[in-house]
Amino acid sequence: MKWAKCILAIFFAVLSLQLSLKFGHTFAVDSNDDFEVKKNSIVTQPPEIMLENIIVEDMKSLGSIVGSYKKNRYLTNLDTVYLKMPNQNVSVGDRFMIYNDLGGVKVPGSFMKKTGKNISIKGFLQVSEVTPNTIVAKIYDSNIDINIGDLVAPISADIRVKLNPQEPTANLTGMVLSAAKDVKFIGPYEFAFINKGSADGLKKNDRLFVYRTGDGNQKVTKELPQVNIAELIVANVSAHHATAYCTGSSESFEEGSTFKTAKSEVRYLK
Numbered sequence: 001m002k003w004a005k006c007i008l009a010i011f012f013a014v015l016s017l018q019l020s021l022k023f024g025h026t027f028a029v030d031s032n033d034d035f036e037v038k039k040n041s042i043v044t045q046p047p048e049i050m051l052e053n054i055i056v057e058d059m060k061s062l063g064s065i066v067g068s069y070k071k072n073r074y075l076t077n078l079d080t081v082y083l084k085m086p087n088q089n090v091s092v093g094d095r096f097m098i099y100n101d102l103g104g105v106k107v108p109g110s111f112m113k114k115t116g117k118n119i120s121i122k123g124f125l126q127v128s129e130v131t132p133n134t135i136v137a138k139i140y141d142s143n144i145d146i147n148i149g150d151l152v153a154p155i156s157a158d159i160r161v162k163l164n165p166q167e168p169t170a171n172l173t174g175m176v177l178s179a180a181k182d183v184k185f186i187g188p189y190e191f192a193f194i195n196k197g198s199a200d201g202l203k204k205n206d207r208l209f210v211y212r213t214g215d216g217n218q219k220v221t222k223e224l225p226q227v228n229i230a231e232l233i234v235a236n237v238s239a240h241h242a243t244a245y246c247t248g249s250s251e252s253f254e255e256g257s258t259f260k261t262a263k264s265e266v267r268y269l270k
Contacts (some may be wrong), residue, residue: 047247048162052143053180055105055116055193055241061151062088062096066134074145081125083135083152090135094127097155098139098146105177105193108256115177115195116241121159122146163205163233163245168261170201176210176257180243185252189245192232194259197240207262208232208244210253220258229253231262 063085068075075081099121104114123142127135139146143159180191196202209231213224220226230249234242244259 048160049235049245050143051157051159051161051191051235051243052121053102053191054119054121054157054236054238054243055177055180056119056156056238057116057240059099059101059117059119059153059156061101061153063135063152065098065146065148065150065152067148074147075139076142076145077123077139079139079146080128081137081139081146083125083127083137085135085152090127090130092127092130095155096125096127096137096152097157098122098125098142098150099153100150106255107195108175108177116193116238118180118193120144121157122150123159124155125152157236161235163235165207165233165247166203166205168201168203168206168208168263170203170206170261171263172196172200172202173258173260174200176253176255176259177241178255185254186230186246187252188248191235192244192246194232194242194244195240197238197242199239202234202237202242202261204234204237206234208234208259209262210249210257210259212258218254218257226260232259 063083065075065081066084067082069080072079099119102118102120105116105118107113107115122144123139123146125137125139127137129136141159174194174196176186177193177195179186180193183190186192194208209228211220211226211228212218213221213226215221215224229251230253231247232244233247235245236243
């Protein structure tokens with residue numbers, strides 16, 4: 001048995017030597033060779049979200065869906081619909097947004113005061129035929145059921161948004177007007193409407209912090225330190241409003257909460 005073990009040990013030693021001679025050059029670098037070391041990095045793809053509601057100052061309708069080939073109450077992707085768009089110069093291939101106007105957004109703390117418009121993006125359509133009496137189009141990228149009577153407008157937002165969070169250039173504070181959907185408390189993976197827009201220096205992909213002060217109350221007390229409770233990314237922006245996506249929070253927040261742009265604070269020791 002001893003001689004068998006010795007033979008096996010010699011065999012593996014020779015095999016190891018042969019492998020090292022064969023592949024050893026992979027790790028050897030001549031001093032005259034160009035040699036570059038590249039760091040391995042993990043590339044994180046920006047999250048893609050589905051934008052269903054946006055807040056804008058106004059949305060002017062170009063027309064509406066007045067009929068469909070299928071006599072269904074609810075319509076969806078690839079369904080053929082008929083449009084009425086008075087005084088519009090429409091060509092085959094033109095694309096439009098299908099939406100519902102849900103009305104103004106109530107300003108927290110006010111008595112019946114409203115601002116902007118809550119627009120529900122239902123899908124899109126592309127014109128396939130134009131006749132003297134009607135416009136024929138096909139639905140695509142619908143995320144909820146389409147109905148006869150839904151309004152049509154130029155495409156002002158895409159429902160598929162790829163977020164690339166960035167540090168804002170503007171130093172702003174503002175107010176959360178409401179959740180984009182009919183919920184009271186806002187948390188991760190939900191949308192919020194805010195009262196700042198491009199006219200204030202806000203841009204798409206800007207990072208925001210929802211915060212409270214040290215007493216934990218929603219109403220901010222200036223003398224107390226600020227505590228960030230949620231992070232938002234601007235997903236859609238109009239002149240005076242924006243729709244932001246909550247990427248994470250330590251606690252939920254609601255309408256009337258205060259937010260600020262996530263600007264880096266540079267402090268120097270004296």
